Amino acid sequence: MTAAETPESKCDVIIIGAGPAGLMMAAWMARCGIDARVVDKRSTKIFSGQADGLQLRSLEIFDSFGFADRAWKEANHMIEMCMWNPGTDGVIRRSDRVPDVPVGLSRFTQIVLHQGRIERFFLEHIKKHSKDSLRVERAVLPESLSISEDLCDDHSSSSYPLTVTLRHLTEDEAAPAQSNGSEVRDGLFRSNLAEDDTDELIKKSQGKEGTSEVVRAKYMVGCDGAHSWTRRQLGFQLEGEPTDFIWGVLDVIPITDFPDIRMRCAVHSASSGSLMVIPRENKLVRLYIQLTEIKPDASGRADRSQITPQTIIKAAQKIIAPYKLTYEYCDWWTAYQIGQRVGTNFDYKNRVFLAGDAVHTHSPKAGQGMNVSMQDAYNLGWKLGLVVKGIAKPEILKTYQSERRRVAQDLIDFDHKFSRLFSGRPAKDVMDESGVNMSDFKDAFLKGNLFASGLSVDYGASMLVAKEGDAAEQGDGTDVSLSTVSISASKTRVMGHQDVATNIKLGMRFPSYKVLNQADARPWHFQERLRSDGRFRLVVFAGNVLSAAQKSRLDAFCASLASSTLLAPHLHTHVAVLTLHSAKRVDVELLRDLPDVLHPYDGKTGWDYDSVFVDDVSYHEGYGDAYAGYGVQRETGCVVVCRPDQYVGFVGGLDEEGWRGVEGYFRGVLRDGE
Amino acid sequence: MTAAETPESKCDVIIIGAGPAGLMMAAWMARCGIDARVVDKRSTKIFSGQADGLQLRSLEIFDSFGFADRAWKEANHMIEMCMWNPGTDGVIRRSDRVPDVPVGLSRFTQIVLHQGRIERFFLEHIKKHSKDSLRVERAVLPESLSISEDLCDDHSSSSYPLTVTLRHLTEDEAAPAQSNGSEVRDGLFRSNLAEDDTDELIKKSQGKEGTSEVVRAKYMVGCDGAHSWTRRQLGFQLEGEPTDFIWGVLDVIPITDFPDIRMRCAVHSASSGSLMVIPRENKLVRLYIQLTEIKPDASGRADRSQITPQTIIKAAQKIIAPYKLTYEYCDWWTAYQIGQRVGTNFDYKNRVFLAGDAVHTHSPKAGQGMNVSMQDAYNLGWKLGLVVKGIAKPEILKTYQSERRRVAQDLIDFDHKFSRLFSGRPAKDVMDESGVNMSDFKDAFLKGNLFASGLSVDYGASMLVAKEGDAAEQGDGTDVSLSTVSISASKTRVMGHQDVATNIKLGMRFPSYKVLNQADARPWHFQERLRSDGRFRLVVFAGNVLSAAQKSRLDAFCASLASSTLLAPHLHTHVAVLTLHSAKRVDVELLRDLPDVLHPYDGKTGWDYDSVFVDDVSYHEGYGDAYAGYGVQRETGCVVVCRPDQYVGFVGGLDEEGWRGVEGYFRGVLRDGE
Known part of the structure; x- marks a missing residue:
């Protein structure tokens, strides 16, 4: 051709x-x-x-x-993690039960x-x-x-x-x-x-x-x-090296008298290696099984021909003894050699x-x-x-490497530590220095749990995260400093004020609490309103809208917003506005008490009823107490810029300075603002 | 041809x-x-x-x-009902807000x-x-x-x-x-x-x-x-008569300053009729609008040609004044004449x-x-x-009419009363005897709410509901009495003991509380385990399985179950067994502490891990406190037969008498038992 x-x-x-x-x-x-x-x-x-x-x-x-x-x-939902370790007699027994993910982090738990x-x-x-x-x-x-x-x-x-x-x-x-x-x-x-x-x-x-x-x-x-x-x-x-640890993986429906087969388990045997149990859907269980008898050859790579489902289950049976473990149905299997590498x-x-x-x-x-x-x-x-x-602006693309390469580095450090603790032989006693101390393993697991939830990610300062500190240091070293972009007329760097929303952390994902729709009293997790539709969100914590002083602050802020030559053309199309106020729901009327820009009118469909929420008690689902959860003052509120990926870009007061911060943030990001 | x-x-x-x-x-x-x-x-x-x-x-x-x-x-989720009535000046205003459904009835709320x-x-x-x-x-x-x-x-x-x-x-x-x-x-x-x-x-x-x-x-x-x-x-x-009340129905996206347009509303105007607002999905609102100006002709039927979306919205505008109400988009419309008839x-x-x-x-x-x-x-x-x-047995088919015709009669009585209160002109004052008293309307609404939830249905005694009282009287008059079927060797009527499970009412639907799966600690609403798969469920409230006395009661009951010539052939295929115990989850081991019949073994897939639940505290979703909710003694438990439609057929103790009741119940229902 x-x-x-x-x-x-x-x-x-x-x-x-x-x-x-x-x-x-x-x-x-x-x-x-x-x-x-x-x-x-x-x-x-x-x-x-x-x-x-x-x-x-x-x-x-x-x-x-x-x-x-x-x-x-x-x-399958994983709720509890059980740790099994050898006792002084060398026989495995359950040493700990811990929640699989920390309580209170998210409305979800880990699933498989x-x-x-x-x-x-x-x-x-x-x-x-x-x-x-x-x-x-x-x-x-x-x-x-x-x-x-x-x-x-x-x-x-x-x-x-x-x-x-x-x-x-x-x-x-x-x-x-x-x-x-x-x-x-x-x-x-x-x-x-x-x-x-x-x-x-x-x-x-x-x-x-x-x-x-x-x-x-x-x-x-x-x-x-x-x-x-x-x-x-x-x-x-990719930089990094493989280790000597070789693991087999089996997806089977197990037949076993091991009591925790439907729990996530880390089993350390005295001298036959370790095993991890990950219960799955449809009665399946995934077993990660350390293959201590298979060693890498001179090239550092294990001989694949030695690895079969039969050799893997035999290794598992040694680890989990005295419990019996077999299967009739195997769905899938594989093997791998641990290695941590980053691009x-x-x-x-x-x-x-x-x-x-x-x-x-x-x-x-x-x-x-x-x-x-x-x-x-x-x-x-x-x-x-x-x-x-x-x-x-095309410059925001640089934040991909600065944000994600840093996460990858953290992941590799975590995995390096955790893998060695898990693949190592348990220490026999305090004198056994080459063995792994099981309480060290438990500590690492508990700490690792927060990391493994994905919720500890904290992106560094950049044109997308208006926080203090050195952008290169907080990322992977890539230059995403703000000085390369003129972010406001005066060229001062836009900086969020974390103290007006102490739990809406700059650089972290927007947390979620239950709130009510003002128009129909329906409870929502606030995060459910942060849809991945490519829009930034300006979240207006409107505070007590029934106080005259606060109402006038809010009106002034909304007037700036509605008349901004930078933002007004993008409102609702690329920058959606979400409001959460703290007055009593039944005392507030949407059309009377909240400025139009917070619930825009459309000639064909009337007023918007899906943008204003209230932190109040629900009939059936309790009280989210969102202002307290977010660390925002009920009376005075604040304003938050949330990126399209739910990460917090800017936090400021609902005042002139806050408004300038919002406008400055978007001037650094939106092309029209150049 | x-x-x-x-x-x-x-x-x-x-x-x-x-x-x-x-x-x-x-x-x-x-x-x-x-x-x-x-x-x-x-x-x-x-x-x-x-x-x-x-x-x-x-x-x-x-x-x-x-x-x-x-x-x-x-x-769309309907959470709140607002009532609008004329004040002494004849102008409508919001008189009440009530939850759209009673709190605590179900894990669901009413949706549209x-x-x-x-x-x-x-x-x-x-x-x-x-x-x-x-x-x-x-x-x-x-x-x-x-x-x-x-x-x-x-x-x-x-x-x-x-x-x-x-x-x-x-x-x-x-x-x-x-x-x-x-x-x-x-x-x-x-x-x-x-x-x-x-x-x-x-x-x-x-x-x-x-x-x-x-x-x-x-x-x-x-x-x-x-x-x-x-x-x-x-x-x-069908027996019954139409009334003079004619209603129009519009599905529109309303353009209005009426503040409760996203709430369910009952609006009684002083003299222009009534209107009901039912907010729907996708910004739609359904409006039920009384057409006071259209009357039935001599035949008793309204003239359809007079009814158009335009005449209907005009009627709505009169009722909802001084608020404005129009629309650009109409999705659907119809009209009907109220009538209550039962077959x-x-x-x-x-x-x-x-x-x-x-x-x-x-x-x-x-x-x-x-x-x-x-x-x-x-x-x-x-x-x-x-x-x-x-x-x-084919005889169970008779309970269809006895159970459902009774429900239809109750429905028609409810609707008759509610329609007249809603279609009637509001009373001007206490002397206005031909008008409807608005507090009577509110009372009827609140009472009707329980009825309208569908959860007050209470099927009468029959071969499918082992409760006291006269079967014909509790149903629609159909003969579904137990004497027509030999229900046990001695021909005595099987009767549940409501006192061992005071909130699992014979003839009503099995209520739901949060429980945990014993094997993996996952929280479930217990009702989620009562799937519509055509199986009866024997729900064993096993009580405190760690007490020796209770364990021996449970073992005896399970031995009877496993060896029953009537039930054993149907176990798990047509009669599933679900267990809920009350001991501490972490102290119980499924294979050690619970008889095999409660978690059967299969040669290909091992033990069953989806049938035994525990009333204990969860990590992330609080405590269901199910035994208290169900009104069952934590120590001694009970046994319940739940029909394939989640209605309660039998309740008894976890003892010899309870076992005879269970067997007797199924002898009255299953063909093999004849």
Whole structure:
């Protein structure tokens, strides 16, 4: 086929890989209405196995897209974690029970659901919101990437700096070979014990009559896994080393007298290694089993041929003795070698981005992989959407690496510590220095729990987070300092005032309390109103709107808002306004007591009744006490800028200074403000 | 076409009409695996308008089928009811706010959702559970019914007493004509202001080349509405009279300064009639508007031609003045004349049954119609399913009329009273005897609220409800007394002991409290475990299983259960066992402390972990305190038989007498026990 015959087309964003990170990215593209394509080299989506723990933050994100309820309903819910350790007699016994996630953190708990279902929810969401125009193109392989360096800084709408060649594979080429001939699916082909097959696929397909096409794109996101083809094109590395610890994974319906088989368990045997129990949906249980008898060879890599479901269950039986453990049904199995590695770079010139396993790999047992990968894309997607649409300044794309590479580094440190504690032999007594102290393990677990919830993420100062401190230090070192952007006429840096909302932390996700809709008294978790629709939210804590003094403060603030040449054109379209007041619900009337800009009028549909909420007692669901929870003064309130990903960008008083802060924040972000 | 050419087939149950009652019946048929057909004369399902309030009990039922969450998510939630009445100056003002449903009754509140969505949930459920074999056949009209009287008492599997001729209509014949040429759909063709068109359809279709078929069936259920063709074939009547009150209905997006437009409101104007506001999903509001200026003619029926959206909104504007009310978008409209009528008979020889509007009609404003109709079918469906499968005695079918006709009578009494209070002119003062006293209206509303929740239904004594008192008196007069069935060797009547579970009322629905799964500590509403799968449930309140005395009582009870020649063959297949104990969760081990019959072993999947629950504190969702809620002694427990429809059939002690009661109850119900 000659170059002249190769079809050419354009798109704004091309996403390589349709795993959780790629699908999250595609979901944002659908929600923001971006002309995007998603390609994946595999011919089918996965049907069993794979990562499956959903942490609290992932569920909050799913909820913001509107499908957390589906995952919540189908999943197994993990409530308690039990720790089993050897006693002085060497026999395992339950030493501790702790809640699986800290109490009071979120309205969700940790759940476990097959990755295939999660991908299904994403696919349906993408289909619905893109009106069918955005579909995953399977069995499509990227073959080459070239970047027009001189176009990378040209942000005009006609600038397409990237040229990607795609090859459409045949069904045969794209289906992964299973490592054995049995009916049970295994995941070795995706495990880090296997080599990547992308090059082999390219070679294979070039021998046949596959068709190619050329796509010119503005942006590209590589969500193509640990062996990322995209990363290799850019010449970026993953830094870190594998360990000697090799683990097997079985998804089975266990037949056992082990009493905690439906609990999450960490079992340390005296000398046969460790095992983790993760109960799943449909009677399945996932077992992570340390394979102490299999050692890496001279190359540092374990011999895959030694690893079968039979060798894995035998290892498990040794660990869990004296309890019996067998199975009749095995759904899936795999094995991996623990290693923690982080990408040196998360983007190339803010035109090509890497997300998920392409930039961080670690052990799967803490249930972090899929979550952190999705959250990478969740962080990047709206930024890319707003930049492509010409609403936000391209500079905000730099915050992707500064925010997410820092998270990846923290994750790797956590996993490094936790894996060694979990894979190590338990100490026999205080004199046994080479053993792991079990109370150290418990402490690490409890501390790690907050980290593992995904709710401890705290993004550093940048043009998107108006907080104090050094932007480079708080991120991964990337320069996202505000001085590069003129954020206000006087060029002073915009800074939030944390003290007016002590629990709405700058850089962290907006917490949630129950509030009532003023118009119909319905209770909502406030976070449910922070939908992932690509809009910033100006959250007006209106305070006691029935006090004359406060009403006049509110009116003044709303007058500034409604007349702002910067913000007024974006109101409700790119910057939604949500109000939470603290007066008695029954004493307040929406149309009488709250300025129009807080509940806008439409000639066809009348007043808006879905934007004003109240912190008051409900009939059926108690009292959220939201002002107290948020740490906001009931009388005077405050104002918060919430990013499209629910992270807090700015906090200030409901006054002239607060207004200038809001306007300054958006001047640093919105393109119109330049 | 001659008779010889007409195709013939057989089925167990034929359902006429695919509205909410017919679909509920079909859902049970799918769940019970019954060979059934559902036909509907219309060619399409409905897309707008129609009844749409879902009461608490309906949501509990949806939840038992597994789709309450879908309705809950899409619906508008009604939380508060506001009453507006004229002051002494004749101007309306808000006189009261009350919770829309009593607090603490159920885990649900009242919601409002378009009937078309509800039908969709049913259709998907039926499809899933019948594995596609049961589909609604649309544009199919019943033409004749003949009953072989001598076969009605023959319950052998080869007995098909009913012969039904069906005619397949063309698309043209089956599409209902709208009463006007506008784009807005109206519902006048289904309103009681319109004549039935079944006969006309039969005539029309006979003139064309429609195809006919003959179906021989064991049972038939007429869910074919107020003009029920099935009812007419049986020669049964609806008894009652229409009133003079004529109401219009508008589904619009209102543009108004009326402050409570997103609340449920009852507005009584001084002299222009009354209006009810029912806020709906997607900004829609349903308005029920009294049309005081339109009177019935000599025939007692209102002139349809006078009624248009314009005349209806004008009437609304008069009532709601001085507030303004207009709309740009109207989704649907209709009108009706209030009348309360109940069918004389709900079945013919327990072979042909009538459900829903076919046996009761009343005003729609209390949101009862669709709910009571679905609940008719919910009552009948499992009984029919178990009888067709040969599991239950055919005599239980008699309880359909005794239970549901009584409910219909109560409904009509309620509606009669409520409609008159709502349609009447408000009294000017205490001397105004022809006016309605507004505090009487409020009292009636509050009392009616419990009734309208659907949770006050209390089925009388019968072979399915082992309670004291006269069966005929507690029902509708039908003989469902126990003396007709030998219920135990000694022929004494089985009687529950309400005092061992004071809040699990015989004849009422099983209430719900939060409990934890013993095996994984997950909180559940206990009612969520009472799935509509056609199984009775033996609920064992095992008490304090760690006390030796209680453990030996429990062991003895379980030994009787496991060795019962009557029950053992049905255990887990037709009679599921659910356990709720009251010891500390962490002190109990499932395999050690609870007899096998409570968590059975399966060679392929191991022990069952989904049947034993505990009344204990959860980490994240508080304490259900279920034993206290149920009124059961924590130490000694009790045993409850719960019917497949969640109604309580028997309550007894966890002892020899209680066991004899359980066995006696099932001997009266199960066919094997004869």
